[in-house]
Amino acid sequence: MGKTPTPRKKDARPRGGNTGGSEKLNIFKMNTGLGQHMLKNPLIAQGIVDKADIKPSDVVLEVGPGTGNLTMKILEKARKVIAVEMDPRMAAEVTKRAMGKPEQKKLEVILGDVIKADLPYFDICISNTPYQISSPLVFKLLNLPRPPRISVLMFQREFALRLVARPGDELYCRLSANVQMWATVTHVMKVGKNNFRPPPQVESSVVKIEPKNPRPPISFEEWDGLLRVCFVRKNRTISAGFKSSAVTDILRKNYLASCSQKDMMITDDFDINAMITEVLQETGMAEKRASKCDEADFLKLLYSFHQVNIHFA
Known part of the structure; x- marks a missing residue:
């Protein structure tokens, strides 16, 4: 979780918490x-x-x-x-x-x-x-x-x-x-x-x-899962991130699992892509860019997906 872009130089970071001129500095060859x-x-x-x-x-x-x-x-x-x-x-x-x-x-x-x-x-x-x-x-x-x-x-x-x-x-x-x-x-x-x-x-x-205290009452895995999709190309529309077959396959499996746990019937014409599109349009998030969205935008989107039993973890 929380991956960041690969650094140019992996050994570039200072550390060690050491001060005080030259003392101790020549004892070891620094790694x-x-x-x-x-x-x-x-x-x-x-x-x-x-x-x-x-x-x-x-x-x-x-x-x-x-x-x-x-x-x-x-x-x-x-x-x-x-x-x-x-x-x-x-x-x-x-x-x-x-x-x-x-x-x-x-x-x-x-x-x-x-x-x-x-x-x-x-x-x-x-x-x-x-x-x-x-x-x-x-x-x-x-x-x-x-x-x-x-x-x-x-x-x-x-x-x-x-x-x-x-x-x-x-x-x-x-x-x-x-x-x-x-x-x-x-x-x-x-x-x-x-x-x-x-x-x-x-x-x-x-x-x-x-x-923050109290801690926000949402699952870290759910929040991170949504952000992974939205920020896959942060300057493209959010709807573009949901067009990946890998994403829709995962959300489809999560939807089926959620319905099974709640003993909900699933109709033969069930279409996860249509459900995703509807949520994005109803929330007004389809054409937005993740790079411009704040916490409230993502929370609104996550809540709306949960309302139709689509989960990200």
Whole structure:
């Protein structure tokens, strides 16, 4: 779910949460395949922590702690920090960083893939995010039974701008509409490539994600399924997306399954294409472009399809 366009450079994303000049930077050869570009500007690190609005009672999940300079700033404010790290060298280093200090008791380091890991409860997430897991991380956080109150996440600049794009913007896409259904997303700051060592090949941005409360009373799978169809060609008419035989076959199967569950009779002249066309025309969505539609437009369309037992999951 939540797939985004393939990046030009998979190893271009900075991460690691590390500041403080040259210390620690020459200990390891950085694995840029894991996005290891060390953040060297302490003001940016402090800004990230400040924007997270950490309370003394909060548990903070940090993704990719690197050698731990950002981790130590978080530990100053949080009740506990759960740091998830893929690189065993970095996991050992951040553990060593807190050893023998009062913060040691507040730090838990998990070695592994944050996307695959079963995460304990946490209130806030802070991450310098490798591009490869940008979208999966966002949707994992939003789909947790108890999503974090605030997530302050650093991404490639273009990905971050897609998250905050509005209908009519050039970068507005399925990712934009999907995330904005479940959360309020704000752009916090730009982070130039020269703030990292070694400098990455792209610029970065920090965004703040705050889940809506209460959560919208719709199925994520249904919402995402509808958006997949509508945004298959975002600048073509929405009706064009529904003309694909692959789409109509899936909707036909879903319709038959829904009718079966409700013990509804299906007539011999049943025509899924005619039903889809009728819904699109009655809602006035047939000739609209997904790139111009907002949350209310898609909700109206989803509700109308559900009224005639057509589902997307």
